[in-house]
Amino acid sequence: MSKTAIITGANKGIGLAIAKNLIEKDYQIILACRDKIKGKMAEDFLGSNATFLELDLSKSSSITQFVNRINSDFSEIDLLYNNAGLIYRDFELTEEGYESMIAVNYFGAFRLALMLLENLHRSSGRIVQVTSLSMYLARTFNISGLHSKESFSPSSRYNFTNLLRSMFALELEHKLKKTSISVSAAHPGVTKSRKSRPYEVKKIKKSFYTYFSTDIQTGIAPIVEAIEDTNVTANQVYAPKIFGVYGTPSTMRHNKMVYNDALRNQLWTYTANELNLDI
Numbered sequence: 591m592s593k594t595a596i597i598t599g600a601n602k603g604i605g606l607a608i609a610k611n612l613i614e615k616d617y618q619i620i621l622a623c624r625d626k627i628k629g630k631m632a633e634d635f636l637g638s639n640a641t642f643l644e645l646d647l648s649k650s651s652s653i654t655q656f657v658n659r660i661n662s663d664f665s666e667i668d669l670l671y672n673n674a675g676l677i678y679r680d681f682e683l684t685e686e687g688y689e690s691m692i693a694v695n696y697f698g699a700f701r702l703a704l705m706l707l708e709n710l711h712r713s714s715g716r717i718v719q720v721t722s723l724s725m726y727l728a729r730t731f732n733i734s735g736l737h738s739k740e741s742f743s744p745s746s747r748y749n750f751t752n753l754l755r756s757m758f759a760l761e762l763e764h765k766l767k768k769t770s771i772s773v774s775a776a777h778p779g780v781t782k783s784r785k786s787r788p789y790e791v792k793k794i795k796k797s798f799y800t801y802f803s804t805d806i807q808t809g810i811a812p813i814v815e816a817i818e819d820t821n822v823t824a825n826q827v828y829a830p831k832i833f834g835v836y837g838t839p840s841t842m843r844h845n846k847m848v849y850n851d852a853l854r855n856q857l858w859t860y861t862a863n864e865l866n867l868d869i
């Protein structure tokens with residue numbers, strides 16, 4: 591029987607490439623995207639095994655609507671791949687007053703996963719959380735004043751949200767130990783994801799990363815491994831083997847702060863209070 595997967599941010603980039611890979615393996619894919627036109631374009635591009643459903647991770651009401659729709663139309667979800675994410679140059683607040691990178695990259699993934707647990711449990715499903723090499727650049731753990739402009743810098747905030755994504759994956763695995771749901775974390779190294787779109791991209795501006803980034807197949811391989819490995823754990827992160835950038839997938843340790851139980855507890859309590867949602 592074919593499996594059903596939800597992929598957030600599946601209209602382009604790594605999300606779209608993972609959707610294509612899983613459809614080739616007979617998965618039914620729900621493309622959870624915030625933009626109707628881009629979502630529909632990806633649906634047409636991928637064919638009849640793909641269904642677009644609107645989801646804006648920066649809005650709790652959109653996540654609730656999405657989950658209600660999933661629960662009424664799909665009784666068993668086998669996989670949630672928390673892929674959507676972004677880096678903003680400027681400080682921006684969401685309608686709910688959260689800084690946007692925290693809201694989308696971390697809070698949105700947390701809320702969506704927790705709201706889908708019952709459904710995932712029915713199919714002994716898996717949650718795969720994307721994270722990034724940039725988590726290793728996060729040097730301190732400080733969750734006070736996250737939604738104020740003071741001391742905001744786009745790159746250090748992006749690094750921090752990836753630290754939080756890794757901490758979330760490991761803590762979620764601990765909390766779900768007695769359930770049938772498995773959890774894993776993966777990062778794609780540094781991948782040229784911009785070409786992966788449901789339309790032709792003629793010109794892509796070169797950036798600093800262009801010179802050492804890998805092709806998208808190298809980038810998605812660790813994520814596919816995190817989806818398919820039968821002995822999966824979130825205690826390590828799936829990543830390209832050489833320097834976390836090149837080669838075939840392997841597993842490696844997260845940033846050492848991820849293994850600090852007290853910090854993970856502090857983060858969980860803070861998030862559960864902010865979002866008014868817990869297991």
Ligand SMILES: NC(=O)c1ccc[n+]([C@@H]2O[C@H](COP(=O)([O-])OP(=O)(O)OC[C@H]3O[C@@H](n4cnc5c(N)ncnc54)[C@H](OP(=O)(O)O)[C@@H]3O)[C@@H](O)[C@H]2O)c1
Pocket residue numbers: 598599600601602603604605622623624625628645646647648673674675676694720721722723777778779780781782783784
């Ligand atoms: N590429 C890399 O080298 C790399 C390395 C490490 C980690 N990652 C992580 O991997 C993930 C995918 O990266 P990528 O390179 O494929 O990025 P991408 O091409 O920019 O794709 C990001 C996806 O997230 C979606 N998204 C953004 N905000 C959203 C929201 N509020 N609600 C729902 N969807 C939203 C985007 O939708 P729109 O098209 O509507 O903007 C897009 O579909 C990201 O989380 C990124 O942090 C990437």
